[in-house]
Amino acid sequence: MDIFRSHILICRGTGCTSSGSDQVADAFDKYIKEEGLEQEVKVVRTGCFGLCEVGPIVIVYPEGAFYSRVEEKDVQEIVKEHLVKGRVVKRLLYQESLDKDRIKSLNEVEFYKKQMRVALRNCGVIDPENIDEYIAMDGYKALTKVLTEMTREQVIEEVKKSGLRGRGGAGFPTGTKWEFVYNAPGDKKYVCCNADEGDPGAFMDRSVLEGDPHSVLEAMAIAGYAVGADQGYIYVRAEYPIAVRRLQIAIEQARNYGLLGENILGTGFNFDIDLKIGAGAFVCGEETALLNSMEGKRGTPRPRPPFPANKGLWGKPTLLNNVETYANICQIINKGGDWFASIGTERSKGTKIFALGGKINNTGLVEIPMGTTVREVIYDIGGGCPNGKAFKAVQTGGPSGGCIPAELIDTPIEYDTLVKIGSMMGSGGMIVMDEDNCMVDIAKFFLQFTCDESCGKCTPCREGTKRMLELLEKITEGKGEEGDIEKLQTLAMNIKDSALCALGQTAPNPILSTIRYFRDEYEAHIKDKRCPAGVCAALLNYIILEDKCKACGICAKNCPTNSISGKPKTPYVINQDTCIKCGVCMDKCPFGAIIKK
Amino acid sequence: MKKTIQELEEIRKKTLDKINIRKEREGTRIVVGMATCGIAAGARPVLKAFVEEVSKRGLQDVIISQTGCIGVCEYEPVVEVYKPGEEKVTYVRMKPEKVARIVAEHIVNGRVVNEYTIGSVNKR
Ligand SMILES: Cc1cc2nc3c(=O)[nH]c(=O)nc-3n(C[C@H](O)[C@H](O)[C@H](O)COP(=O)(O)O)c2cc1C
Numbered sequence: 001m002d003i004f005r006s007h008i009l010i011c012r013g014t015g016c017t018s019s020g021s022d023q024v025a026d027a028f029d030k031y032i033k034e035e036g037l038e039q040e041v042k043v044v045r046t047g048c049f050g051l052c053e054v055g056p057i058v059i060v061y062p063e064g065a066f067y068s069r070v071e072e073k074d075v076q077e078i079v080k081e082h083l084v085k086g087r088v089v090k091r092l093l094y095q096e097s098l099d100k101d102r103i104k105s106l107n108e109v110e111f112y113k114k115q116m117r118v119a120l121r122n123c124g125v126i127d128p129e130n131i132d133e134y135i136a137m138d139g140y141k142a143l144t145k146v147l148t149e150m151t152r153e154q155v156i157e158e159v160k161k162s163g164l165r166g167r168g169g170a171g172f173p174t175g176t177k178w179e180f181v182y183n184a185p186g187d188k189k190y191v192c193c194n195a196d197e198g199d200p201g202a203f204m205d206r207s208v209l210e211g212d213p214h215s216v217l218e219a220m221a222i223a224g225y226a227v228g229a230d231q232g233y234i235y236v237r238a239e240y241p242i243a244v245r246r247l248q249i250a251i252e253q254a255r256n257y258g259l260l261g262e263n264i265l266g267t268g269f270n271f272d273i274d275l276k277i278g279a280g281a282f283v284c285g286e287e288t289a290l291l292n293s294m295e296g297k298r299g300t301p302r303p304r305p306p307f308p309a310n311k312g313l314w315g316k317p318t319l320l321n322n323v324e325t326y327a328n329i330c331q332i333i334n335k336g337g338d339w340f341a342s343i344g345t346e347r348s349k350g351t352k353i354f355a356l357g358g359k360i361n362n363t364g365l366v367e368i369p370m371g372t373t374v375r376e377v378i379y380d381i382g383g384g385c386p387n388g389k390a391f392k393a394v395q396t397g398g399p400s401g402g403c404i405p406a407e408l409i410d411t412p413i414e415y416d417t418l419v420k421i422g423s424m425m426g427s428g429g430m431i432v433m434d435e436d437n438c439m440v441d442i443a444k445f446f447l448q449f450t451c452d453e454s455c456g457k458c459t460p461c462r463e464g465t466k467r468m469l470e471l472l473e474k475i476t477e478g479k480g481e482e483g484d485i486e487k488l489q490t491l492a493m494n495i496k497d498s499a500l501c502a503l504g505q506t507a508p509n510p511i512l513s514t515i516r517y518f519r520d521e522y523e524a525h526i527k528d529k530r531c532p533a534g535v536c537a538a539l540l541n542y543i544i545l546e547d548k549c550k551a552c553g554i555c556a557k558n559c560p561t562n563s564i565s566g567k568p569k570t571p572y573v574i575n576q577d578t579c580i581k582c583g584v585c586m587d588k589c590p591f592g593a594i595i596k597k
Numbered sequence: 598m599k600k601t602i603q604e605l606e607e608i609r610k611k612t613l614d615k616i617n618i619r620k621e622r623e624g625t626r627i628v629v630g631m632a633t634c635g636i637a638a639g640a641r642p643v644l645k646a647f648v649e650e651v652s653k654r655g656l657q658d659v660i661i662s663q664t665g666c667i668g669v670c671e672y673e674p675v676v677e678v679y680k681p682g683e684e685k686v687t688y689v690r691m692k693p694e695k696v697a698r699i700v701a702e703h704i705v706n707g708r709v710v711n712e713y714t715i716g717s718v719n720k721r
Contacts, residue, residue: 003652005644005661007618040648061618062626062660085631086663125619135605136612144602258599265602 047211397426
């Protein structure tokens with residue numbers, strides 16, 4: 001029997017897999033077999049549903065029951081109750097999806113309500129290891145269309161019309177880039193995909209590759225046709241083993257069906273794709289460093305111009321686009337550039353995927369129309385900061401970007417608006433900070449990252465990031481001096497102007513934007529030797545409140561440096577000279593009598 | 598095996614039928630009572646027969662699901678049919694042999710099979 005009465009969709013993205021969805025899926029197979037339901041119920045392993053916070057996620061159709069945090073031990077109950085007897089297991093449902101006794105459809109749940117899935121359309125819907133399911137969702141229809149009905153120029157025109165801009169960070173108009181490569185003279189050209197994704201906390205591209213690998217393959221073939229290339233490469237980091245495996249399977253299946261390789265669909269068009277596995281250096285996401293790395297050289301940037309469109313891989317004209325950029329292409333071809341351009345705002349078209357992380361209730365993956373405000377993402381979709389803490393700022397653009405402070409929360413998310421307020425769209429990482437985050441410490445975190453990841457080729461970046469980091473360390477250790485802020489600013493401007501690639505040119509951004517919006521915090525560290533958020537260890541002391549201390553001695557017993565002393569019935573005291581500020585005493589105190597100040 | 602454009606289209610159609618269930622839809626719902634009493638009275642073969650009949654006919658907008666005890670154990674196996682905008686129809690003392698007729702007359706052609714419904718069984 002081909003048709004199943006029920007489908008069980010289990011997320012096998014990296015997030016849910018790391019919380020055990022693999023074992024959950026196997027358990028479903030086992031118990032379904034035990035109940036003799038294997039002819040009626042189909043188990044499908046899918047890509048990411050987005051709500052990683054409550055994974056592993058399991059959705060059972062036709063009811064559309066959305067189970068969250070499903071563990072192996074819960075599976076038997078779901079099979080026996082839901083699949084055999086038709087009784088939804090309410091205790092395992094994602095709470096918000098239950099409205100009295102009715103199961104809400106996914107689109108009614110707050111987390112999904114404001115989202116619009118274009119690039120992620122198939123993630124969590126199809127089995128990414130089954131090309132037929134991709135084909136069913138109009139897969140390879142766009143490729144058929146361009147090969148049989150459109151000229152190369154028409155394809156480029158359609159992409160231009162859509163207004164699509166690169167999703168990898170810089171936001172360059174995609175159609176224009178395709179045109180450059182189309183116009184570049186040369187008998188051999190390449191189409192490459194940037195799947196390096198090195199921003200801390202970002203996992204948009206990984207989710208697309210894991211959940212819908214064919215959408216990228218098909219788009220690359222379309223790009224190959226448009227620009228005149230017969231070979232494609234995907235540069236993907238080795239730290240993404242699931243994505244790599246699904247890509248390998250997808251390429252194999254596409255070749256078998258004749259959708260990659262020679263004479264595709266009998267049209268005479270040849271195009272094949274191979275993988276290049278990267279070792280995971282952040283700088284290798286930069287386009288020229290990526291090309292060097294693909295050629296087997298050290299992953300360091302080259303000066304531009306010449307741009308890759310003219311002189312790219314092995315000196316040949318090369319088109320390089322980001323994973324998410326490609327993931328939009330088939331939809332643009334199928335539904336038309338005008339359709340795509342109708343989503344979003346004047347200068348930012350379509351949707352953008354963001355990886356929500358940090359101090360936010362609904363950690364996960366969201367895709368929203370451009371122009372959605374930061375407030376809608378943080379509160380309506382993200383559910384606000386945990387434990388009722390106040391939202392302070394959100395970092396977009398990762399280590400190259402900047403922060404958006406709470407007072408600018410109504411800013412619409414578009415390329416140009418974000419740049420104007422000192423941040424950037426970036427590739428889609430969104431790290432949320434609450435009142436407990438110190439902004440100087442945040443800047444230090446990102447500088448630590450760029451300093452580690454600087455390739456060392458050019459002096460401004462190699463030395464400059466280090467000097468900036470030293471200044472930040474000095475400030476957070478309470479050794480800051482009058483004039484340090486200005487020194488940071490001067491250094492930052494110099495590095496921006498002189499570094500070889502965008503890694504160095506953008507490295508000062510986190511510092512500049514935190515100074516712009518939170519200068520008072522820098523000043524408190526420097527002048528008052530105080531960390532207002534209570535983060536920088538050197539600037540705070542743990543103190544026992546006399547009126548709350550019950551002299552139980554638990555703090556003293558747990559102190560690793562024996563810095564707490566006291567006697568029965570009198571409040572304990574901390575010796576500030578030997579205290580290492582580990583905070584154990586505060587965690588252990590049963591009466592909340594220890595605070596940091 | 599290399600595919601032609603025609604073959605791709607066939608794969609698309611065939612697979613779409615199989616995965617259509619994953620969409621949120623407004624279609625006919627056939628609900629089989631599958632509590633202990635229903636199962637004891639033979640609800641499983643009835644459920645299977647519905648699945649077979651619906652897939653044999655390639656019906657798109659029909660969902661087959663189950664529910665717990667409907668409360669009329671005496672009449673089990675019980676099957677309820679919900680069509681959008683119409684009153685619920687309850688079929689009782691179901692047998693696999695009755696399924697084909699319900700699907701053909703009621704689900705496809707919209708004519709309730711009165712003699713299998715709870716109303717007429719009650720009267721007897
Ligand atoms: C340090 C650095 C890291 C980058 N990392 C990535 C990355 O991981 N993925 C990506 O697509 N683009 C990355 N970029 C941007 C690429 O250089 C390039 O602009 C992009 O891949 C072009 O594709 P698009 O036009 O589709 O966005 C990075 C740039 C820099 C300077």
